[in-house]
Amino acid sequence: MANGKQTKYIIVSGGVISGIGKGIIASSTGLLLKTMGLTVTSIKIDPYLNIDAGTLSPLDHGEVFVLDDGGEVDLDLGNYERYLNTTLSRDNNITTGKIYREVIEKERRGDYLGKTVQVVPHITNAIQDWVERVGSMPTSEHGRIPDVCIVELGGTVGDIESAPFIEAMRQFQFRVGHDNFCLIHVSLVPVVGVVGEQKTKPTQASVRDLRGLGLSPDILACRSQYPLEKGINEKLGMFCQVSPNQVFSVHDCESLYHVPILLQEQGLIDVLTNRLNLGQLNIPAEIADEGKSLWVQWGEFARRRARSLDQTTIAIVGKYTNLADSYISVVKALEHAALNVNRHVKINWVEASDLEEESMHKDPLKYHEAWQHLCAADGILVPGGFGERGVEGKILAAKWAREHSLPYLGICLGLQVAVIEFARNVCGMTGAHSAEFRENCKTPAVVFMPEIDRTTMGGTMRLGSRPTRFQDTEFARTSKIKKLYGDASEVHERHRHRYEVNPEIVEELEANGLCFVGRDAETGERMEIFELANHPYFVAAQYHPEYLTRPLNPSPPFLGLLLAASGQLDAYLAGEDLARNTDIKLKL
Template sequence: MGNLDKKIKYILISGGVISGIGKGIFASSLGLLLKTIGLRVTAIKIDPYMNIDAGTMSPFEHGEVFVLNDGGEVDLDLGNYERFLDVTLTKDNNITTGKIYQEVINKERKGEYLGKTVQVVPHITDAMQNWIERVASIPVDESGEKPDVCIIELGGTVGDIESAPFIEAMRQFQFRVGSENFALGHVSLVPIIGPVGEQKTKPTQATVRELRALGLSPDLIACRCSQKLECEVQNKISMFCHVGIEQVISVRDVSSTYHIPLLLKEQGVLDFLKNRLKLDKILISNAQLDKGEILLKQWTKLTEEHDRFLQPVVIVLVGKYTNLQDSYLSVKKSLEHSGLNCERKIDLKWVEASYLEAEYEKENPEKYREAWENLRSANGILVPGGFGTRGTEGKIAAAKFARENKVPYLGICLGLQVAVIEFARNVCDLEAANSEEFDKHAKHQVVINMPEISTTHLGGTMRLGLRPTIFQVGTESWSKIRKYYESAQSIFGDDHHVSERHRHRYEVNPNYVQILEEKGLYFVGRDDTGKRMEIMELKDHPFYVATQYHPEYLSRPLKPSPPFHGFVVASAEYAKKSVVKSKSKTNGISHYSN
């Protein structure tokens, strides 16, 4: 069978009872399992909201905005897909209601519907199906081959008004591609109620009944529960939801999401999908089979080792959106990836940046004291990206503490900008130094708005996507971050460049670069014009590095990001030294073992 004639298998993942139930992890885990048998897998996320993309949405409401190579600002679940599947997706892999309606309306304005009345059915539903088939055929790895399987995650909850057109589109789609090429996995909640801890099946029965009423019947029912599903409960769901017992999957709470793929494999999910979708008919090369076997061994090793790491590394994340930790999901995952590689357990502490500010001490001295106690306990301090003035002085204070006390520091995007402001104020004696974002009338604007960036339109107007950073001549002998990139084989060609994903409106003012470097803050990486500062580093510090780009977007469980890896290694070394100091002060008695 030729590549062009190959029919793609589609697996739709829907959710019931409540939102945020874990559909993205379930979808990613299924995709990973399929890769272990040599299949090429892609993924699509459907978000029923009217926004064109996630770029203008509040982190408090939506969580992290994930950025792709092509500059697409998309749902955080695409980050899960890329991390689990080790693929490269595009902005078209994230479908929103806004995108579909925009496409249909544009066609109507051009007269492409030949005067017909444009309706949800068939025009909107057809546009959805056409979009899925088009994107599912796009290669996602270096082979350039069309994927074998496409996982489609439908956001929201079955029964939502917003998702109704997509449900109808998927009802039609199952007949469009044929039963042999379409399967449905439904993720539902099995709550535990009462003092005896009884697992309740009624919510799952209700959501499956609603799904069937809309014309879709689940092939797999993934039951989210805090404990393993009891056999009698599994039998009950099987009977009342009209599926075989092997189609009811227990997805209990586990210590890490990395366990989920193997948890599904143990319950025969892979064998079921092989039979249901006739996967044995797909021609798979020996090279792909070998890759799949290696992936399974690597993932099994990763999950087995994950729970064995006892030596802690205390990382303090100083952020603006810490009330919703999904706002920093990729940062958190990147720390985990590096922790796994270093065989260290990441003890992540969250500090709200505004709590570190001197003015906050008057408002709430207890929280102010607690925030500073957490910061002082850090083996490493991480300041991630963000927008707006709130909490920026707290981030500047954290950067100063890390610099003066030789605590490993990693700044990302805004984390680079606040480190530059802090250094300009306290080392270069530019007392009024600030960012144009925070103070448009600052005497020394060491961070400025990029001239080509719109100041009136917000959606998709930032510097976005994959762009090169070139290490500067003379940094070979001393730059720690450069060495980590080289050891990860991330530098290619004579220009010694790395490619990372960007999402920012502001940049270091090139007029102040010479002043900063003369005082010891070096910009070891710049863009291909040499005018944009991409990586800054201090020489006389265990690890004080910041990047204008977002290295967290390209980190993978089996291939950690070099900046995060270097940061965690330096933090682990700092933790060791702290324990030695503690032992000397307590005559050899320590709370930690090394």
């Protein structure tokens, strides 16, 4: 109960096709509610049988997003955290696998007292109980019970795998009551033919299917390339049994940061307030003021995205570059950092294997294009990843950045390949490699962590938020990365790895200038952050700083990369105000 009243639930479903932006619309709706001072949480339902996203290929499903508690979840939860500026838990991601496991474990314990266990009511009840439990959990931000819980139904209405969740929500609307349940249906309005006419039939059919399953949408969010033509709202309202003012045009705009503004301008707050009686909620004055301030800052940030700013180019050297969603948090972290230092970021995607000598013989054109993109960049970023493919290309990218004084940021595997490169080419350890790829290599620069389980895959890595302590050395105290973290003595960041820098070679690495300025706070023996001496910006972290980036509060390692790549790092570290010549003042 929120302030003595039932938590309100907003369900976001999708029709016609998948991948039309349910997550962004759900996140934008949550942001608008936060600007009213409401406390908001969110749930993503993924109708696959996997327990979590941890074992899914990035090329198949996009990146695996990691939460503070170590939950490996869908990338949409990253959008929720970034838009709502909150911290979610693994319980905020429901999968078919989790639900069936819970029900089967209950059956094995005898909780059902000999009853035949079925999809209805046992699976559907488990889904409802889970949603209601999360909807009544205090949020990380203020410790308050949520006023509103936004639930995104993954997949598309009509999918076989989504059927139990649709049925559960049909029942759930009666469990929580009409005034506490609102359904937003996201659908596609395609443009067909040479005349460019917007067609409403797919949306009509999608809503008809939804109504046939017992759910009626309260709001239609219509995705289209252009704003809805005159008369479309009335037509959809008539055939889908909603008022025309409950039909929203979510057309392509300058950036995803403009979607909340687009919805606000069309009156979404008023529609939700009337439908869910939000005006009756008692909101503490200080939280209401925070909401107003958030909206002002968000508007300023979105306007900056639309302005003409100087461009900084960053080369991302990875192995999943064919699908940008594989690195979506990295991309967002770069965007956030760039916009906060008055720059637009251009990303040069470089397939790591194309940098290798073998590629020069197989496909010389790709080889030369890859090196051209790398050499033309203002900075280089090597993100995390698994598997041997492209590792030597990543090592070459780190070598290029080190030798040519080019700003470099390595994340997880990006730290490990930079250590391997430094060990080989500076310390003379010619056989240096990672035990992940060469188990019996002559000089293991990267080794398997002894506490990690080798027998199973899911959830067995070093996962979640862990403390990193800056070392009390002369270099660490004055290091660029420590200053970027506000001279903090300890930082908490999220991890996802099985391998670490071999502690036996650390002394030699540091003697040659690769300084491990941050180590794990628990033992002090696990290398977490390094910074190269006598270099404009050569920094790497074993953790994944991209998971904690926020539009109004960019990740410090990414901020450092963009500052260095745009020639502003020294001025920033000296305390100069980078926003002095603009009409926007954001807190960095």
